[in-house]
Amino acid sequence: MSPWRLAARRFARNRPALTGAVLVAALVLAALLAPLLTADPLAQPDPVRLQNQPPSAAHLLGTDPYSRDILSRTLHGARVSLVVGIGAALLAVTLGAGVGLTAGLAGRRTDQLLMRGVDVALSLPRIVLLLAVFAVWEEAPAAAVVLLIAVTGWFQTSRIVRASVLSLREADFVAAARALGTTGAGIVRRHLLPHIAAPVIVSASLDVGNIILLEAGLSYLGLGVRPPTPTWGNMIMDGKDVLFSAPWVALAPGLALVLTVVAFNLAGDGLRDALDPRAAA
Amino acid sequence: MLRFAARRLAFAVVSVAAVVFITFLLVHAAPGEPMLGTPERALASPETMARQRTLFGLDRPLPEQFLRYARNLARGELGESFVLHRPVAAVLAEAVPNTLLLGGTALVASLLLGLAIGVVQAARHHSRTDTLLSAATLVLYSVPVFWLGLVLLLVFGERLHWLPVSGMTSAGLEDRLSSLGRAVDVARHLVLPAASLALVQAAAFARFQRSALVESLDAEYIRAARAKGLTERAVLLKHALRGALAPTLTLAGLSVPYFLAGSVLVESIFGWPGLGRVAYDAIFARDYNVITATALVSGVLVAAGNLLADVAVAIADPRVRLDQ
Amino acid sequence: MSGPAPARPPLLEVHDLTVNFSGSDGVARAVDGVDLTVEEGETVGLVGESGCGKSVTALAILRLVEPPGHIAHGSSVRLGGRDLLALGAKEIRAVRGNHVALVFQEPLSALNPVLRIGNQIAEAIRAHEAVTRGTARWRAVEMLTAVGIPDAKRRASAYAHQLSGGMRQRVLLAMALACRPQLLLADEPTTALDVTIQAEILELLDGLQRKLGMAVLLITHNLGIVAERTRRVYVMYAGQIVEEAATEQLFAAPAHPYTEGLLAAIPRLDERRDRLQAIPGQVPPATAWPEGCRFHPRCPHAWAKCGTEMPPLLEVTPGHRARCWLVKEPERRKK
């Protein structure tokens, strides 16, 4: 049985991991179907009387200070979180893998240059940079949030990939391929890429949760994707002012965030365990 | 050791310079103008604004502005805040100690708590306690720090009235308290914001520490230690923990950016007068000099964290030598 | 063991020792009903190929088998008549490293990389004797000198990675012998070492054994070491003892086809053979030992009975037993 199928089997036997994966799938589905399932998240049916209503039959999770339906906004808010979380993680991992591969395969000089650059980049205070950018870029679309989070978040992946390339280059099976006369490109394609795929997948899946939290932090400060588009971050911001009188406003999006991030972390931990090269067959 | 110190220092200077340069470029090259969103700006006439621009040199070409900024920086001058009309150094001098108190407390607390949880889990790994703690740390690790802050504020501040909800001291009490009383007062204000920051990071440390310990418990030297007749306690604390400590210390040193990011969020919730608030306010007011200076301070703190991590690892692991 | 019964119980008496590992592929019977004895002061060999259960046997003697492995009910390990498997946690700790010590195969991984070697020896002493830190440290230095480490006082504060392979194995010996155990379980003590260093370590072990009067259970896959260093030997295959004999007897007249095969398969330094006699096939996995005699699928002499009935250890001559039906039906042996 191939190592990928073995990993899939290990994942499928891991109950928490499977729970995480099912939750993630459910969240994606809910976000996709949000317009069909619920009312317009921007609608303000009665700005005066329906403010900050506690949960009721009409509004299962209550209403916010602008009398909007919190359930609808929470479901719609999932879209920003998921798009940014998954999109930025994929992009960051691609960037990191590219740089890591280049550093690992190129000569000493290029390698040193790239890695010293990554060292410096790793010591940049990411949040300060992101705050500065989004403060000036007021109408930043979700794509820009994805891009900027990815561009400031690939450094660790590049280190992991470079380290695995360097150790793989010393592996006997790579020496055997060279002895057979396989070209450099052939070695990268047949022997290196399949091996760095596993750590890259793990790194991406564990990143998603952190990125979702980062995006939420930014939109809580009123940055990134801005109101009235509902994001869990700006919903919590709305709830902050009425925290003591209408705690449900901040509670619902917060719980949604926790649930989502837990789901991704469960699935990510499961992937890490399933793809662990040390795991027995 | 000296060569190590020199290299690290050079590296730190380069990274801080990179931070300053990038931030400077970002805030100046981006659209928008200074003092945006402040009442002052709303009232100012175009002439006043133009005068302000000339006063701060903002009408000069960007390279010239940067050179001037760098020259001033080299002399230790951080410039003046456009909004507060005070030297930036003075603003930071008030804020930075408060953030160090908050972040330092949170870092130490989270490290101790995380280590303790990780050790307990590793000592009984695969037991029910371990599973429960794993679930707890996973959830805690997934909680947004600002939301946790709000929840703590709601529960312990508003509902239970155990702790003060805002600020660093109780207004009006400062003069009437002894110095010990003042310290207690600050400590009481510190609990909720520090807990918000610390709990999430403690979960991260615990997760990491558990897996490092479980892995090191698999090592042959652990079996050798048991074969010598050592108690499980000695095996775990002396043999396993020593080896597994170094990666956690690295993580602690590298967690400075997390605490900085967290302080921006948490300080605004609890009204803690620290660097995070200063940065937040400055960014929205386009207070260029303050933004750049906060970036500078953050860069220095991050570099210091990295350095501490390296030194801590060298102490914890004799295989790592700094003097080569 | 047959022959005249000893006046007092043997130093170590393992009876029906069984260790199971439960995994996703089912239960692996890594050690299955092992009986062995070691008399005071004697050197006994335990020989077999990788995966035969010899290392697990050593760990089980000190109850160091970790989950998912566990020692089955009905096993017994007696040290001077006392059943180690019945002891409480504190009592078994008092045995480990004190009465029975263990030396491992890979000295680099058996030494804690972040603790000074002197400290690792001293803690073994302090675990069993009420001595001060200073005394323990002084004794550690003394032990290091005894195992031939030059400049022991200075070396005591070195870390494992600063020593050569041979030196590390000496440190491991010092650590094991610090409390003068009655029995040393030496699990492939020289396998990781170069042949010249191996010879040094084995000579050293010999000398120390004579000086301390301890017994050694020497676990190895190397029949050359068995021939040179042991008086009696047990051969293990697929979790079981398949032959036991005095060493000379075993090499002169092996009774089990597996032992015979092993001896024929070793390339010899002292003679040139054209073709080695290989044992065909592979060692089966511990989760699926074959029915009947576990060696029968690879045995040149096997007949129907071998595939269905597991032979017990049958006496060949006094003190020499083999787990093979050929002992009873020697006419079945093919030429």
Next chain:
Amino acid sequence: MTATPLVEVRDLVTHFTHRVGLFGTRREVVQAVNGVSLDVAARETLGLVGESGCGKTTLGRTILRLVARTSGEVRFDGQDVFALDLAALRRMRRRMQIIFQDPDGSLNPRLSIGRAVREGIEVHRLARGAEADGRVEALLAEVGLPAGSAARYPHEFSGGQRQRACIARALAVEPEFIVCDEPVSALDVSVQAQVLNLLLDLQARRGLSYLFISHDLAVVRHVAPRVAVMYLGRIVEHGPSDGIYQRPLHPYTQALLTAVPVPDPKTKRARVVLAGDPPSPVNPPGGCPFHPRCQHPGKNESCRTVRPELRELAPGHQVACHLADR
């Protein structure tokens, strides 16, 4: 030795520069191979023995140009291996192959055995499609793997079977010369004999030449009629195995031979026990590289200062020792 040798190695030197320390600031030169000359004739096996760190693996890899040499020459069938351009080198790779010690690390765990064996066939376009499948099947059968092995993955095989697969992979390009780098060291005794027999059979059937590298003197004696003994990057003794094993002339070879335990309780031999550990190849001693550990009673000043060259003391039997005599 007959006619022109297939492989000629002359004064080969391979040094590595290591960077050590946290930032890689200090350089260390490891003198792994330090001036080695040897020949391997067609259809012949040359044994190369030595302890860990003596440079035997590096020597094997340098001969195949898997490692860059520092100086010296390697000729394969008369052609200078280091003078070949990349295309010519790739063509040359068909003719010389390597088998490694660790069958776990030398097979890519993510490739099926069939794909691993096929790699060489594809690279050199020896066959395609069904014909390639047929060749793979035939190779796997030739090395004694069960039918259906091609679709399975390395982790599904035992160590001995994996080593067979590695042999099949090397044979796929129909080489003339194979560097066998400790091919049986990681295997159990019973399986080791199977693999050694396989290597001997293949040599007879296919007319292969082997450079057989091992730390196990008994194994080398069994497969190689001629043996070279390596110590600290140099060959210290070289000759027909019967001569070397019965009358070793170098004190190091003597120590090595007497250190091997013999599986016969009745043999009792005098043992030359060496003092100390082998010195580091970063900083080899001057004079005779063996002098710090040498137990020869006649050890003298020239051993410490003058490096002995290989001298022929018996037909085909050379020794690098000032004190050795017949």
